[in-house]
Amino acid sequence: MTPLLTVDNLRVTFPRATGPSTPVDGVSFSIDRGERVALVGESGSGKSLTCLALLRLIPHPGVIAAGSSIRLDGTDVMTLEGEALRAIRGGRIGLVFQDPMTSLNPVLTVGYQVQEAVTAHRSMSRAEARDRTVALLEEVGIPDPADRAGAYPHQLSGGLRQRIMIAIALAGEPDLLVADEPTTALDVTIQAQILELLDRIRTRRNMAVLLITHDLGVVAGRTDRVMVMYAGQLIETAPTPRLFAAPAHPYTQALLQSMPRLTGPLNRLASIGGSVPEPTAWPSGCRFHPRCARRIGPCAAEVPPWREAGPAQEGRCWLIEGQAP
Amino acid sequence: MTSGALLEVADLVKHFPQGGGLFRSPRVVHALNGLSLTVAPKETLALVGESGSGKTTAGRALLRLLDPDAGTVRFDGVDVLAADRKTLKGLRRRMQIVFQDPYGSLDPRMTVGASVAEGIEIHRLAQGPEIRARVERLLGEVGLEPAAADKYPHQFSGGQRQRIGIARALAVDPEFVVLDEPVSALDVSVQAQVLNLLLDLQRDRGLSYLFIAHDLAVVRQMAHRIAVMYYGRIVEQGSRDDVLERPRHPYTRALLSAVPEPDPETQRVRIVLPGDPPSPTTPPPGCPFASRCYHSARDRRCDTERPELRSVGATLVACHHAETA
Ligand SMILES: Nc1ncnc2c1ncn2[C@@H]1O[C@H](COP(=O)(O)OP(=O)(O)OP(=O)(O)O)[C@@H](O)[C@H]1O
Ligand SMILES: Nc1ncnc2c1ncn2[C@@H]1O[C@H](COP(=O)(O)OP(=O)(O)OP(=O)(O)O)[C@@H](O)[C@H]1O
Ligand SMILES: [Mg+2]
Ligand SMILES: [Mg+2]
Numbered sequence: 243m244t245p246l247l248t249v250d251n252l253r254v255t256f257p258r259a260t261g262p263s264t265p266v267d268g269v270s271f272s273i274d275r276g277e278r279v280a281l282v283g284e285s286g287s288g289k290s291l292t293c294l295a296l297l298r299l300i301p302h303p304g305v306i307a308a309g310s311s312i313r314l315d316g317t318d319v320m321t322l323e324g325e326a327l328r329a330i331r332g333g334r335i336g337l338v339f340q341d342p343m344t345s346l347n348p349v350l351t352v353g354y355q356v357q358e359a360v361t362a363h364r365s366m367s368r369a370e371a372r373d374r375t376v377a378l379l380e381e382v383g384i385p386d387p388a389d390r391a392g393a394y395p396h397q398l399s400g401g402l403r404q405r406i407m408i409a410i411a412l413a414g415e416p417d418l419l420v421a422d423e424p425t426t427a428l429d430v431t432i433q434a435q436i437l438e439l440l441d442r443i444r445t446r447r448n449m450a451v452l453l454i455t456h457d458l459g460v461v462a463g464r465t466d467r468v469m470v471m472y473a474g475q476l477i478e479t480a481p482t483p484r485l486f487a488a489p490a491h492p493y494t495q496a497l498l499q500s501m502p503r504l505t506g507p508l509n510r511l512a513s514i515g516g517s518v519p520e521p522t523a524w525p526s527g528c529r530f531h532p533r534c535a536r537r538i539g540p541c542a543a544e545v546p547p548w549r550e551a552g553p554a555q556e557g558r559c560w561l562i563e564g565q566a567p
Numbered sequence: 568m569t570s571g572a573l574l575e576v577a578d579l580v581k582h583f584p585q586g587g588g589l590f591r592s593p594r595v596v597h598a599l600n601g602l603s604l605t606v607a608p609k610e611t612l613a614l615v616g617e618s619g620s621g622k623t624t625a626g627r628a629l630l631r632l633l634d635p636d637a638g639t640v641r642f643d644g645v646d647v648l649a650a651d652r653k654t655l656k657g658l659r660r661r662m663q664i665v666f667q668d669p670y671g672s673l674d675p676r677m678t679v680g681a682s683v684a685e686g687i688e689i690h691r692l693a694q695g696p697e698i699r700a701r702v703e704r705l706l707g708e709v710g711l712e713p714a715a716a717d718k719y720p721h722q723f724s725g726g727q728r729q730r731i732g733i734a735r736a737l738a739v740d741p742e743f744v745v746l747d748e749p750v751s752a753l754d755v756s757v758q759a760q761v762l763n764l765l766l767d768l769q770r771d772r773g774l775s776y777l778f779i780a781h782d783l784a785v786v787r788q789m790a791h792r793i794a795v796m797y798y799g800r801i802v803e804q805g806s807r808d809d810v811l812e813r814p815r816h817p818y819t820r821a822l823l824s825a826v827p828e829p830d831p832e833t834q835r836v837r838i839v840l841p842g843d844p845p846s847p848t849t850p851p852p853g854c855p856f857a858s859r860c861y862h863s864a865r866d867r868r869c870d871t872e873r874p875e876l877r878s879v880g881a882t883l884v885a886c887h888h889a890e891t892a
Contacts, residue, residue, distance in 0.1 A: 284754040285725070385842075399843045400618070429617035429781065431840045434825040438839050456755065459784075459827025486829060500759040502784040504811065504826050510766075511788065513759035517724045533756075 245272035246417055246450050247296070247314050253307035254291045254300055258522070264307075265521035266291045267474035270548075273418065276448045280461035280482070283471030284518050289454045290340075292471070293420050297331045298322070315417070333363045336411030338404075340423035345407065346395040352406045353379070353391025359413035378409040383439055401432035405439070412443065419444070422454045437464060458497060462486060467554075470494050473519050473529035476548075480555035490551035491559045492536045528559065536561060572605040573775050574629070574662075574743060579603070579638035581624050581799075585848065594848040598624040599635065600799035603876075606743065611769065611776040613786040613807075615822070616796030619847060622779045623667060625796070626745040629777075630662050631655065642743070660690045663736035664745040665729075667779075668752065672732055673720040679706075679731050680716030686739040705734040709764060726757035730764070737768065743775045750785060762788055783826050787811055795819050798844065798855035805882030815884045817862045854887070864888035 254266035266288040273279050283289050295306050298319065306312075312319040314334060322330065331337075339345045347355060357375040360366075366374070379387035382405040395403055404424060411419055421440060425433035441464060444451050453465060461468055461482060469479040470491065478491040489495045499512040516533040519525055525532050531541040540546075540560050551557040581599040598621045606612045614622050628635040631647055640647040642658055650658060666672035673682055683702045687693050693701050703713040709730040720728055729749060736744055746765065750758040762785065768774060780786050786793060786807075793810040795803040795818065803816040814820045824838040840859045845851050851858065853870040860869065868887050879889040 284756060401843060430783075430825040430827075431617060431821055432843075433827075434837055434839050438837075457827055458755075459829045462827070462829050497755055498829065500756055501829055502759075502762070502782075502788045504784045504787060504823070504828065508787065511759035511762060513763055514756035515760070517726055517757055518754060 243274075244316065246275045246277075247273040248311070249292075249296070250311040250313075252292065252295055252310045252312065254288070254295055254304055254310075255307050256304045256521075260522075263521045264524070265474050266295065267524070269471075269474075269476055271469055271476065271479065273450050273452060275417070276444075276450055277467065278444065278451045278453070278465040280453045280455060280465040280468045281471060282455055282458055282461060282468055284456055286518055286520070287471045288474045288521070289456075289471055290422055293337065293422050293452070293454060296420060297335055297337060298327060299331070329363065332359060332411070332416075333414035334417050336414060336416035336419045338407050338411045338419065338421040338424045340426050346403060348395055351392050351394055352398065352403075353393075356391070356406065356409045356413060359410040363414045374413075378412060379406075381412070381443065382406070382409045383435075384409075399432075400428050401435060404428065404432075404436055408436075408440065408443070412447075415447075416449060418450045418452065420452045420454070423456070424453070425460065426455070426457075433460070458486075458501060470497075473524055474521060475529065475558065477530065477559070478551070478555070478557040480552065480557075484552060484555055488552060488555075490555055490557040490562055491530075492534050492561065493530045494557075496533075496535070571607055573608045573610075573643055574604075574606040574777070575639075575641040576605070576625075576629055577603045577639045579625065579628055579640070580636045581621075581628055581633070582636055596847045597799055597850050598847070599628065599638075600850065602638070602796075602800060604794055604801065604804070606775050606777055608742070608775055609769070609773050610792065611778050611790045613778045613780055613790035613793045614796060615780055615783060615786055615793060617781060617822075617844065619844070620796040621799040622781075622796060623747055624799075626664060626747050626777060626779055630659070630664055630745060632664070656690075660686070660692075660739045661741050662743045662745075663739065663741040665732045665736045665747065665749050667747040670720075670725070670728065670752070673728060673735075675720055677719075678716065679718055679720065679723075682720075682731065683716070683735045683738050686735065690739050692739060701738070702734075705738055706731075708737070708768070709734045710760070724757070726753050726761060729753060729761055733761075733764070733768075737772075740772075741774070743777070745777045745779065747779045748781070749778075751781070758785070765789065783811065783823060795822070798847075798850070800855075800885065801876055801883070802856065802885045803882055804876070809881045813880070813882070815879055815882060815889045816856075816886050817860050818856050821859075821861075854885075856886075862886070862888055862891075864891040 250270045252266055252269040255262045255264045269292055281289050294300050353375055356378055357371050360374045361371050376387045384390050384405055425436050465482050468482050468485045469476050472493050478494050496514045514533050527542045527544050528546050531537050546558050546560045548558050549562050551562045579599050579602040582595040582597055585594050585596050602625055616622055627633045629640045680702050683705055684698050687698055702716050706715050750761050778789050790807050792806055794801045797818050803819045814823055821838040821840050842859045845855055845858055853872055854874050857869040874885045874887045876883045876885040
């Protein structure tokens, strides 16, 4: 069976006076129908731009570079225009952003905004649109949905606003829900509610979910597979349990070791020196090499190839078995 | 109150007037509703709780950066809230704060060196070239190059800016520092650097910290004692291990269960709280947690009578049913 989504050599560039920057630089992955995939990476690693590229929503003056390929269910997303492109945006691919306050319109009721999304992809009577809207609000766990539909965004808590965003993303009956840090702005107790909700909806609808996060903690037990992104590239992908049990890339290893835990021995945290590089100055060779404690000969100059590292596990590192040139 | 305490806060109340307009009477936000805590010399007390529970208000009120409506704050025996200008100036040298937001808390038009030197000049802790030497020493202490003194905040990463904020607070050689979510805005890989730095500085300088945070895994790494806030009051308080391993308040339990756990082997049973916290403008008559409480012994009393913080086992708990599991 062909995957639902296949991304090949995705590159996003921004023109600059001193030469273009490439915040997403050769990302390839695929997602199966109904699969739960996490994209994990630190701030600036290119996660959001990768998501936006799937919908061809890269902000001006950025562009998706020639040679990038995005196929959804056999359709070449890169060549779509007009109506066909709109059928993907908010239709076959639903998108939930990190901050609901900036993506909801403050002067329209939330019911109106959900209803707009409901009718955007399918024509129906007003009564039917209203019923669909209330049903969606109910599905995402809004109490008194018919009543709350009349509320404005600022009258709702952060958790309820994020539920509205999810309702909007679900309105087009998507095959793939892309959730870009859907809980980063929320408290842990509310975060747990929202993640639980996403999981229930996914099971019921058999959608695929791409969950973007910088918190490795939230992906455990909630996703089938994790992709780790660093400096515009994927550096490792593995089934979720495997990634935690036997991370192949030193960056993944270091990330896991630098995370404070609630259980287990209480030791000084291992820290990664330096800071995340900027897309205007990606390091040569392996992009993690300036911060890597396990760096060897070729790392500074030569880009490591993408190689198999274990069962269904792949990574980009010279230390992975039999790779050093 | 315990003598040996460096800082003693009792029954602190702060209400903010909010809104009001042509058709609405102004309401008050109940940010602090009787907060009491103590911090001993060289001790870290962690203040945890969800967004809006009053953590930042507490931190600012006890430094008198805002005026509480009622309550007392004593620092080393001195009444902070009654202090005259001269006494307050002396206290401000001994009590410092590192703000929540590493982006907004530094003046963008001032060089980093000028920012760090400000307190040294105000308190006349050094003169002439000795100021610059002191600034460079401080920057070195937080892991920055001396040349950083001549740059502006925007030229630094988030983690570096947080270090500058720490250097600025330490410049006046304080005994006590309020750390308001010092790592929340940082990447995982940088977070560990800053946490380790704070621990080293505490050890080397004998500092006391009020460590405000919402991430319990981070708190475990840093705190000697933990105070859990809900709706402007402390609902549970005790030693780190007692609170994390034997929590009694249902809110503390839910909070702990919601912490994302990266190790799939040790997944906890997640308590997903229903609903939202009560509105900050309309305090419920009973227990503020009652609207979300799942405790099996929850009864009518919870809706009518506010539980006081009392000693149960090794910790202080504000719950009518703290004895029942
Ligand atoms: N409109 C833009 N113009 C120029 N550069 C941009 C633009 N949008 C993003 N970038 C750059 O691209 C890089 C990747 O950005 P992106 O938003 O994808 O990161 P991210 O992984 O989602 O980070 P975060 O965790 O902070 O959301 C960043 O360094 C950012 O500065
Ligand atoms: N200057 C102000 N005017 C009006 N209301 C305020 C003001 N400062 C804080 N509040 C309100 O007081 C309550 C407590 O806010 P506070 O910032 O202390 O919470 P917090 O626990 O620090 O939250 P967070 O985790 O989001 O930083 C909130 O309801 C907040 O909206
Ligand atoms: Mg992003
Ligand atoms: Mg705060």
